[in-house]
Amino acid sequence: MKSPTATKAASSDISTAGPAPKGLRPDGRGGRRIRRQLPTSPWLFAAPGLVIVAVFILYPFLSTLNNAFTDKRTLIPGEYVGLANFRELLHDDMFWIGLRNSTLYVLVVVPALVLLPLLLAMLVQKHIPGITFFRSAFYTPVVASIVVVGLIWVWMLDERGLVNAVLEAVGVGKVGFLSDQWLLLFSAMAVTVWKGLGYYMIIYLAALANVPRELHEAAAVDGAGAVRRFFSVTVPAVRSTMVLVGALSSVAAFKVFSEVYLMAGPTGGPAGEDTTLVMLVQRVGTGLTGRVGYASAISVVVFVVTVALMLLVLRADRKEDA
Template sequence: MTVHAAWKRKLRNTVTGYLFLLPTLLVLGTFLFLPVFYSMYLSVHKVSLLGQVSYKWVGFDNFTRMAHDERAWIALKNTASFVLFVVPVQTAFAILLAVVLNAKLKFKNFFRVVFFVPTVTSSAVLTLIFMWIFNTNGLLNKILEAVGLHGYNWLGDPAVALKAIMMMNIWSTAPFFMVVFLAALQDIPDALYESAMLDGAGKWRQFWSITLPLLKPATFFTVVMGIIGTFQLFDQSYIFSAGSGGPNNSTLTVALLIYQYAFKNLDFGYASALAVVLAAVILIITLIQRRLFTEDKN
């Protein structure tokens, strides 16, 4: 085969490959990359929707405005608290479920299906179920009244509302990560545990010295995905508070605040600036985690 023929064949294969990728690239470009770049464009403009749509360049004014926005700081605090509590707990809970269901138990396939059901259930449905549980006339208060205690306005208490969303998120998300850890556990060679048993290592020693270290890649994945998901908390908070972030801004998250500024106040420039900052925070934390994981692996 001549050099010219080889070059033509390589070119044809390259063009064919990109043609196969074209539908995916068009979808990603339309629904991912274009909105991202447009949001960045809006973040440095003041958008007016009165009459003809107009864009006024304001530079970094939308970003500096955040420093004086009390609700932005409240939303950031709530989101950070949510992330710091939910991610470690749901990761540990997922590992626990995976280890239990990986053991030699009867009906373990049945329990795997039962535990996984919340993951495939609509988030809106789960939120409504938890609202019914914590409602003043809900299941939790009925149980308290049955044992002679007074009911409580759980969803009306700022100290409880966000914690209820945390519980729901852990319960609905941990089973998905459980499947990830189950797959990782089944890749660990049995010979390692057999050697440890011969050396006199008990179950706890095997767990801390073999299971956990070999679960690090799966743990990295679940923590990163957990952080990305919890930073973008919106639907549960929106349904719980009817879009207000109440009571007393206790369920206000950054994603919900972005929605309020964009679609209630029609302040698309400032909302886009908040979205850009949120994306930057998620990206930075992910890169730091990847760096730490790589160093730990080396």
């Protein structure tokens, strides 16, 4: 037991103790001190992401833009040539073929990827036995490698492949899916749509989950059939999502490369007639004698067109809102 003198001395020490050091505060439990967290700038947390964007996006973009105005080659720095590369584009037949094919790709693929995943999402949303299996099956192509997907479809569409074997069995005969210019291009479009169905289906499923069931019930009470409810209830409710899907699929379709490259080969099909703009960039700008400056000019055109496509889709959506 402490003596009264010791207790008094301890009390005197506590009462005469100075203020807590700066940056420390009592925690109210036994007089212990806890150091306060100093305020940290939000830029410190954003720095890693900003560095990645600067190194892998901003710098390549500015470098490509600069190279577009030079005659740079793979091993030669090149000199400034102004708009010479862009003037050459106007007289390059392969550029116009690539622009035609890329534009056709957008016109065919985008409507399919806007409508079909929506119908698919409405189907898998229903409570049907075994529907979970189909949800997984529809999403499987999304996570599969595009190289694997492309090679599987090349094998299926080959003259001795599965599709032609079925066509021969029913008496139609063989079809040159990979040897005909237009059939090859449309086959590549089918692969793009097939691989993208599951991805956009998930986006639509999230949007459909927010559509009140009461709207469909009220429309059904008013005598609206399934088709009428689709256009009067479902489409208006998910219109903003359809715009998003349209913008994303437009950019992806115009910049298509892997599907056509795997099915048509490096030359872009018969006489290069299935070449897309991105394939042309790869063909012109690679190799020891690659024309980096000219390929950069084509890349700038691709960038401008994709931005224009997105602005066009967004502007059309704003007009409908007005």
